[in-house]
Amino acid sequence: MTAKTTNLLYWIFTILFAGLMIVSAVPNALNTEESREIIHGMLGYPVYIIPFIGFAKIIGSIVILIPGLKKIKEWAYAGFAFDFIFATISHGAVDGMIGQTFFPLLVFGILAISYIYYHKL
Numbered sequence: 001m002t003a004k005t006t007n008l009l010y011w012i013f014t015i016l017f018a019g020l021m022i023v024s025a026v027p028n029a030l031n032t033e034e035s036r037e038i039i040h041g042m043l044g045y046p047v048y049i050i051p052f053i054g055f056a057k058i059i060g061s062i063v064i065l066i067p068g069l070k071k072i073k074e075w076a077y078a079g080f081a082f083d084f085i086f087a088t089i090s091h092g093a094v095d096g097m098i099g100q101t102f103f104p105l106l107v108f109g110i111l112a113i114s115y116i117y118y119h120k121l
Contacts, residue, residue, distance in 0.1 A: 001120075010117035017110045018061040021080070025061070028054025043090050057083075064114070077115050084108035 027035045031051050040047045060076040063069055087104035095101055 003121075006117055006120045010114065010121055013110055013114040013117060014064060017080075017107070017114050018065050020107060020110070021057045021061040025054045025057035029058060030054070043094055045090075053083075073118070077111065077118075080111050081108065084111065 028039070028050050031047070031054075035050050035054070036047055039045050039050050039053070056079065060079055063072050063076040064080075066073075084104040084107055088101060088108075091101040091104065
């Protein structure tokens with residue numbers, strides 16, 4: 001695989017991932033009713049954690065998009081990985097093993113591809 005292809009794939013998956021995160025993070029950061037219904041009402045997490053999750057996703061997405069910042073970028077990737085693993089576990093514990101339970105793992109897959117190509121750059 002050429003360096004140009006590796007670079008292109010890295011940016012495609014990284015922008016896709018960051019876009020998904022920012023779109024999902026804004027309602028959390030604004031602590032919308034929908035976010036409270038899912039995170040607090042359905043999953044049982046405290047309401048005060050919802051804006052924190054939103055802002056952490058926004059900051060992590062920005063960090064992943066900025067070239068350089070190697071150590072901070074590793075932390076952002078790790079934070080997102082934990083987020084999706086625990087989201088899958090939380091949904092599985094509450095809803096059982098239904099299709100929606102595995103959606104965080106799909107997004108985790110996009111994150112993993114971004115991370116793999118980040119290290120191939």
